[in-house]
Structure formats: C-alpha cells, structure tokens
Amino acid sequence: MKAVVWHDVGKIALEQVPDPAVRGPQDAVVRITTSAICGTDLHFARGTVPGMRPGTVLGHEAVGVVEELGTQVRNFNPGDRVVVCSTIACGHCVYCRAGYFAQCDVANPNGPNAGTAYFGGPAATGPFDGLQAEFARIPYAHTGMVAIPPGVTDEQAILISDIFPTGWFGARLAQVRSGDVVVVLGAGPVGQLAALSARMQGAGRVLIVDGNADRLETARLQNAETIDFNAEDPVEVVRELTGGVGADRVIEAVGVDAESPKAGPAARDGDQAAFERERRQVAPRTGVEDGHWVPGDAPSQALRWAVEMAAKAGTIGIIGVYPSNFDSFPLGMAMNRNLTIQAGNCHHRHYVPGLLSKVATGAADPTTILTQHEELPTAIAAYEAFDRREPGWTKVSLELM
Numbered sequence: 001m002k003a004v005v006w007h008d009v010g011k012i013a014l015e016q017v018p019d020p021a022v023r024g025p026q027d028a029v030v031r032i033t034t035s036a037i038c039g040t041d042l043h044f045a046r047g048t049v050p051g052m053r054p055g056t057v058l059g060h061e062a063v064g065v066v067e068e069l070g071t072q073v074r075n076f077n078p079g080d081r082v083v084v085c086s087t088i089a090c091g092h093c094v095y096c097r098a099g100y101f102a103q104c105d106v107a108n109p110n111g112p113n114a115g116t117a118y119f120g121g122p123a124a125t126g127p128f129d130g131l132q133a134e135f136a137r138i139p140y141a142h143t144g145m146v147a148i149p150p151g152v153t154d155e156q157a158i159l160i161s162d163i164f165p166t167g168w169f170g171a172r173l174a175q176v177r178s179g180d181v182v183v184v185l186g187a188g189p190v191g192q193l194a195a196l197s198a199r200m201q202g203a204g205r206v207l208i209v210d211g212n213a214d215r216l217e218t219a220r221l222q223n224a225e226t227i228d229f230n231a232e233d234p235v236e237v238v239r240e241l242t243g244g245v246g247a248d249r250v251i252e253a254v255g256v257d258a259e260s261p262k263a264g265p266a267a268r269d270g271d272q273a274a275f276e277r278e279r280r281q282v283a284p285r286t287g288v289e290d291g292h293w294v295p296g297d298a299p300s301q302a303l304r305w306a307v308e309m310a311a312k313a314g315t316i317g318i319i320g321v322y323p324s325n326f327d328s329f330p331l332g333m334a335m336n337r338n339l340t341i342q343a344g345n346c347h348h349r350h351y352v353p354g355l356l357s358k359v360a361t362g363a364a365d366p367t368t369i370l371t372q373h374e375e376l377p378t379a380i381a382a383y384e385a386f387d388r389r390e391p392g393w394t395k396v397s398l399e400l401m
C-alpha cells in the first residue's frame with residue numbers, strides 16, 4: 001500500500017510499504033477513506049518535536065471502512081464505517097475505565113508512565129504506524145474505533161478523529177459554564193473548534209486571539225469576537241471588552257511553536273509606550289533550538305497572555321502541545337490571582353461518540369474550518385504548502401476514495 005513515511009527531519013516521502021495485518025485478537029485493519037494533516041505532523045517533519053523512528057508512517061486522523069477484525073473485536077462488522085480515535089487506549093485498565101483514555105496504563109508499549117500512545121508519533125508514543133496511508137492496523141479496535149451514524153460525511157467525521165474532540169476537551173478543561181466570557185488563544189483548527197465548543201457549552205461571549213487575518217475571518221464566520229495580536233495588545237483588548245474584569249475562562253490552543261507577533265510600526269517611529277507594548281509581545285519567542293526545548297528559557301507568550309487576561313479566580317484550560325521538559329510558566333501571577341489551571345492530552349474516546357451524535361443531528365458542523373481537500377498522491381506537496389503557512393491553509397484533508 002501507499003503511505004506517508006517519516007525518514008528524517010525534513011525528509012518525508014509517499015511510498016510503497018507492506019500492507020498492515022491483524023496481529024492480535026484486539027486488532028482491526030481499516031481501509032482509510034479520508035485522512036488529514038495536522039500541525040503536529042509538521043512538528044515531526046520539521047523536527048521541532050524530536051524522537052521519530054525512521055520508517056514510521058505519519059498521521060493520526062482517519063475515517064475508514066473495517067476490512068478485517070481480530071477475534072476479540074465484537075462490536076463491528078467488516079464494511080462498517082468508523083472514525084479512528086487519534087490516541088490509543090486499551091479500554092480495560094483503571095484509567096480507561098475512569099475516562100482518562102489518554103493516560104491508559106496499557107496501550108503504550110514503553111510502559112504505564114511513558115505517556116499518551118497515539119498513531120504516527122515519536123518512538124516514546126509507541127511508536128504506532130500512522131493513518132496517512134491506504135490501510136492501517138488499529139490496536140484495541142473495540143475502543144479506538146467508533147461507528148459513524150448515517151448521514152455523517154467523511155468530511156465531517158475526519159474532524160472528529162482528533163481536532164473537534166480536542167477543542168471540546170479544551171472547553172471542558174477551562175470549565176466553561178453558562179454566560180461565561182471565554183477567550184481562545186490561537187485560531188488554528190483546534191482553536192476554531194474550541195471556540196465552537198465553548199459556545200455549545202454555554203459561553204455568553206467567545207473571543208479569539210490570533211495574528212493571521214484568514215484565521216480571524218474564519219473565526220468571525222462562527223461569530224467569535226476577533227483580536228489581532230499584530231495590531232493590538234490582546235491583554236489590553238480583553239480587559240477593555242470586559243469592563244476591566246478579564247475573561248472567566250481561557251483556552252490555550254497554541255502550544256510551544258507559537259508565531260511571534262510582528263514588530264509593529266511603533267518600534268520604528270519612536271512611540272515609547274507602544275514600543276514597550278510591542279517589546280512585551282515580541283520578546284518571549286519560544287526556546288526551541290535544534291528541536292529541543294531549552295529549560296529556563298523565555299516562557300511561552302501564549303501562557304503568559306492566558307494568565308494575564310484571565311479574570312481573578314478564572315480558569316485556564318491548556319490544550320496547546322508542550323514537550324514534557326517544558327518548565328516555564330508564570331506561576332507566581334497565577335497563584336496570586338487564584339487561577340485554576342488544567343492541562344492535558346485529549347481523551348478522544350470519551351468525546352468522539354457524543355460529537356458524532358451532535359453532528360448527525362445537525363447541532364454542530366465543524367467543516368467550516370476544513371479549507372483544503374487534497375488527495376494522498378499529492379500529500380507531500382500539501383505538507384510543503386501547509387508548512388509555509390500559505391494563506392487560507394487552516395486544515396488539510398487527504399481523500400483516498
């Protein structure tokens with residue numbers, strides 16, 4: 001079969017690899033009909049997240065049709081359409097039974113404390129061959145596959161493999177309640193769906209911060225109030241728009257590879273106050289060097305903004321991706337303002353069935369954020385365009401039908 005394979009930093013290829021097979025009784029093989037490219041995949045291609053094993057198939061989002069089932073996968077028939085959950089969970093350990101599927105004790109072959117297991121990731125996450133391929137082996141398929149209700153398209157379902165549940169989870173972590181003013185940091189695909197999720201969970205107002213005009217335009221299509229960090233100080237604007245109080249809930253959907261605000265005109269024409277404001281925005285670019293986080297380096301701008309713009313006693317939900325050795329967080333300010341902070345990898349299996357139902361009934365449609373429909377044969381060119389952050393490239397699907 002054809003698959004997108006990681007060979008080295010900056011070196012990925014679409015090539016012929018052996019077909020996957022059922023290896024154990026809890027496995028299934030799925031013929032993939034739609035996959036997608038995620039920002040996380042770009043980290044692996046660029047090397048900003050290290051540790052990939054050469055030969056690993058990339059991709060952690062898929063919709064497909066069941067081809068073959070192990071003897072202990074009793075909830076599907078060949079021919080069923082399914083969403084594959086990005087993270088892999090056994091379905092029987094104490095963590096899975098409590099709904100903490102991303103902290104499964106069993107799925108990661110490196111041990112119970114090795115971290116979240118998922119498709120197409122670094123060696124420490126399994127590794128498991130990913131889903132940008134014609135076929136995939138799905139371990140613990142009874143738990144990791146979810147049947148697609150009639151009427152839900154591939155285009156809708158592919159967004160429920162990873163990013164819609166992650167956005168929903170971000171709003172849950174931030175404890176969004178009825179009437180809340182919610183700020184989402186980052187208007188990438190996950191941030192957009194976190195904004196949609198916050199509204200569905202009862203938010204009174206949803207504000208979204210980004211530096212990219214296309215993404216802010218997309219956010220306005222779903223009636224989020226947009227803030228351009230290249231044009232204004234997002235902390236000041238949030239305070240101004242909320243009567244000085246700040247946001248009840250902040251969802252941080254940026255992570256470690258934040259784009260820095262561009263130095264504005266004030267830096268050039270000598271307006272000292274504006275220059276200070278810009279300096280404060282621009283300075284803390286992340287400490288990623290040669291693909292490794294440098295501990296003790298400048299803290300993430302997005303985390304600092306989150307703490308600064310939250311109301312006293314507010315809540316921050318962090319779904320942006322940080323490496324495990326990242327240890328820079330403005331804790332003093334958070335502590336002194338009684339903030340609640342929750343963070344983590346999405347427990348996909350916990351949210352996927354409910355989101356499929358919401359999409360099936362028409363209560364939600366995540367497809368406004370799907371900007372690019374590509375096909376597997378052009379996957380490498382799609383990676384390159386996505387990596388250049390070409391205007392309008394928010395989310396890329398890879399169709400195989």
Ligand SMILES: [Zn+2]
Nearest residue numbers: 090093096104
């Ligand atoms: Zn488990």
